[in-house]
Amino acid sequence: MYRFLWRKLPGGTALRLAVVLLLTGAAVAGLWYAVFPWLASRVPLG
Amino acid sequence: MRAITRVVGEVCLPVGLVLLLFYAYLLWGTGAETEREQRVLQRRLGEVFRRDGGRAAPGAVKTGEALALLRIPRFGAGYRFAVVEGVGPEELRKGPGHYPGTALPGRLGNFVLSGHRTTYAAPFNRLDELRRGDDIVVDARDARYVYEVTRTQVVDPDDLGVVEPVPGHPGRRPTAALMTMTTCHPEFSATHRLVVHGVLVRREERRD
Numbered sequence A: 001m002y003r004f005l006w007r008k009l010p011g012g013t014a015l016r017l018a019v020v021l022l023l024t025g026a027a028v029a030g031l032w033y034a035v036f037p038w039l040a041s042r043v044p045l046g
Numbered sequence B: 001m002r003a004i005t006r007v008v009g010e011v012c013l014p015v016g017l018v019l020l021l022f023y024a025y026l027l028w029g030t031g032a033e034t035e036r037e038q039r040v041l042q043r044r045l046g047e048v049f050r051r052d053g054g055r056a057a058p059g060a061v062k063t064g065e066a067l068a069l070l071r072i073p074r075f076g077a078g079y080r081f082a083v084v085e086g087v088g089p090e091e092l093r094k095g096p097g098h099y100p101g102t103a104l105p106g107r108l109g110n111f112v113l114s115g116h117r118t119t120y121a122a123p124f125n126r127l128d129e130l131r132r133g134d135d136i137v138v139d140a141r142d143a144r145y146v147y148e149v150t151r152t153q154v155v156d157p158d159d160l161g162v163v164e165p166v167p168g169h170p171g172r173r174p175t176a177a178l179m180t181m182t183t184c185h186p187e188f189s190a191t192h193r194l195v196v197h198g199v200l201v202r203r204e205e206r207r208d
Helices: A002-008 A013-040 B001-053
Strands: B065-071 B080-085 B109-114 B135-139 B144-155 B177-185 B190-203
Touching: A002 B001, A013 B001, B001 B065, B001 B080, B144 B177
Parallel strands: B109 B177
Antiparallel strands: B065 B080, B065 B135, B135 B144, B144 B190, B177 B190
């Protein structure tokens, strides 16, 4: 699956790596600042 | 079969990483949010203390605003939390909250606080370490009130008797200034409540 996704990315290795880092960073930021705060209020952890 | 196993494995990897990240968020991310709120609340409270000295009325404040500063010497000199008015999820994200309708600091009745045990800077994480006779210092707008721990107990979450003016005695008229702190128990769970009771032992001029 990862190999398939890697092949679909445009450009050479450097550009692909940059795109992967960018997308991963965006996903982590989205989780950290939007999804997790919403989810945390629904988890009964005290 | 082998292909299915591989795909399942490849899907589980990011799911596991997201779960780990969420755990990190609960432990540290929520704490950072509370610490930001606390800096603002404590600064505002300090301004009120400096402006009004000990002459400020001890009356209730708006929901979500700082009511008093809580310190517990057993937890170290750095332990200080601004207590906010209200115990809803939004208020408890900012710090320990004062149950609306219960006594104000130093007043006759039961001054009841609730706080998180493991998330949002975990203000009441170490409540189980308190022992009989430990001081709980509450800097209110009008004065400093020192309570002394009298006992601790573990109750069910729906046992609201602990927030009565006289804990455990609904309808009884209070004859002393009491304090009750509640938090989730055990850690990482909300199945029970850990409750610490205290009684007011002295009132002092607040030294800002």
